[in-house]
Amino acid sequence: MKVNKGFTLIELVMVIVILGILSVLAAPRFLNLQTDARNSALQGLKGSMEGAFSLAYGKLAIAGYEKLSYFDFDVEDVFPGCTGNCKFSYGYPVPTEEALSYIVNGIGTDFSVGMFQGTGEKPFVFISSPENMTDSGALVKESCYLKYSMTTIIGDGETISPGEVEFFECK
Template identity: 40%
Template sequence: MKRQGGFTLIELVVVIVILGILAVTAAPKFMNLQNDARKASLEGLKGSIQGAAGIVYGKSAIEGKESTATAKVGDIDVAYGYPQATSAALGAAVNGLSTDWTCDTPKDGSIKCTFKGKTSYFVDGASGDACYVKYTQAKSVSEAATTVVVADGNSCK
């Protein structure tokens, strides 16, 4: 009588159970990739805005307009050499900003940009979620423009 080699049904079930446990523990790591991708896109926009602001400041310095409260460098409105916090000024400085992103100008002298098509992307206050890039224009000669990424809560999911 020949003895056949192979796996028993119990062994196959045990292997399937182990693979299921591994999948359950690894799945949350891969499910969060969309959130990470959105945050990375915001970081990319932040870098684009900072780079454009640096170039505009360099052009302003060459033209001697880096110390004036409002001026125009080419077709970009500047404040103390940096682009003003308006959709028009940043749109002229950053390629693709107006076509790929939605920007809103609140009353605090800044501009907030998020993904195109999102209607409710930031809530100012203690209880709101947030997912945007905030650019604040320069307020004086000694205070440069700032760009920060805000990605809190569930809005970036």
Template identity: 40%
Template structure:
């Protein structure tokens, strides 16, 4: 009895390689976008937690029976977060805030850290060269007087794309009103 060796022909192997190549071209972008989806979900969750914490802080301020600017509001977190004159989080060392009416850049970092109480993200100031590996969120502020509707802290999530001028997730927080806005924004650093 003669044994016949079975195997793949060259044509069959080429066809299989072509089919695998086509599948890779179609499937690869979907797998690559899973990484972006994970970044999006993570930062949206953090921004949502920030928004909830602002509301909780303001509720604490309201139920404390106090009014106006408060230093070290004891009923929220570790009790070191000061309020704006309208009862929203302003920072932990706000002695230069003119009675809770003026926003400064470092306050924005203090607000984030005081409300979220975690070290999951590395926050860096808008100044210098923030677009380096290991930095997650660039923060700073616009305006200064809390009575102005254009005064806010901003937090740009850059961990998923460290290229300056690229569109990324951004949170704007208005400590005069407690309003938060989450959306896509472009961050550029001007010298």
């Protein structure tokens, strides 16, 4: 009498089919790569913005412009090619697409700047991927963006709070 060892072809096919079904069902739960990639890109942009703002502040401080509340004249002396709506306040960029795209690579090409919003002491803009912005500059969904708030003066007028970049993760 001959004893068979191993799997039959039908058993092998059934195992492959079952593993395929399980992987299709389980993969989306464990491999959320697109959301992770978007979050990483925004975190990287946030770091780039904060670093670029420090460098811009240093250049304006060397030129003696860091104490001006609103600076758009002679900006070409410090930042050649920064014209139009490329403005600064207390050494930090005013939240406009022109100023932000001049200082930070990727803004205006890979990322869009939303409509200038807010009144009073702390105006702001949203920065997100072009897919998350409407033509009018509003957010499509309330996640997956950066919020850049303008520089403010605290208290007696001597303490300057630099612009703040907040990260709102993708969901």
